[in-house]
Amino acid sequence: MTKREKIKQSLLAHVPKETINQFLSRDKTPISVLLLSCVVGIFAGLIGTLFELGVHFVTETRTDWLKDEIGSILPLWLLAFLISALLAFVGYFLVHKFAPEAAGSGIPEIEGAMDNMRPVRWWRVLPVKFFGGLGALGSGMVLGREGPTVQMGGNIARMVTDIFRVKNDDSRHTLLASGAAGGLAAAFNAPLAGIMFVVEEMRPHFRYSLISIKAVLISAVTATIVFRAINGQHAVITMPQYNSPDLQVLWLFLLLGALFGGFGVVFNRLVTVFQDLFVRIHKKRPKAFPFHRLNDWRYVWLIAAVCTRTYWRGHRFNPRNNQREF
Secondary structure: OOOOHHHHHHHHOOHHHHHHHHHHHOOOOOOOOHHHHHHHHHHHHHHHHHHHHHHHEEEHHHHHHHHHHOOOOOOOOHHHHHHHHHHHHHHHHHHHOHHHOOOOOOOOHHHHOOOOOOOOHHHHHHHHHHHHHHHHHOOOOOOOOOHHEEEEHHHHHHHHHHHOOOOHHHHOOOOOHHHHHHHHHHOOOOOOOHHHHHHOOOOOOOOOHHHHHHHHHHHHHHHHHHHHHHHHOOOOOOOOOOOOOHHHHHHHHHHHHHHHHHHHHHHHHHHHHHHHHHHHHOOOOOHOOOOOOOHHHHHHHHHHHHHHHHHHHOOEEEOOEEEOOO
């Protein structure tokens, strides 16, 4: 026995046989799922690209439109305040009235659907998440596109399974994961990010098999192709060029990574603690939640003020053209 064979046998000995059999055994999912995953990737890439274009259009042209069209009627800061309140209200109203499951990032909803714990009502979540997300992000809230695109990608996958009447549970699960991967890939023009998101972040919910991995790959790559066909080849997040660090300072990067890892653990736990505390405080007073009553419109104006300040400060300096806007 050669040295390579000994190493391979030693590695396989430490891997549970159930895991190997699950991954390498012949999957019962039909090959047509791969074709449907391509369809899912196309539509996930399309809606993710349109969402990205819409968010940039709202956030980058709002101030210019206010200055050019109606800036002479009222002070610019007051107009920005009112527009922020209006856009924030659009997002809240759509979610509260038509699709409460579209609240938040949407990723827990997809994870719950992969565990067959949450329903996916794509016919109402897709329009609410798209236009409500435009309102929330356009108002100046410090939010990202990854959550909405993941949820919209998963809902597109469920829409495809309903249209093509896919009944097999494994097929529906695989396509749901493929939609999430395609949505994240289209959000950042990064197919590997979409693949790793499903394989790593959703690993407690994802059913690993060769055909499910292939479907995720196809969907992420297809969504990226659609994004680049519409939006071009440029990177969504550009990285500056730095000189290679000296060998003597490489240990600082290890220290930095350890600090960020510890901070991430503490932050996640604090978020969970405060969410549980909030529910514990308000569980006996459901009407105490913001926006539930008409006299709680003060919360809308408070959010608008924060959004306006965030938006105003973020647009004082535009890093794309390296110049002051006003």
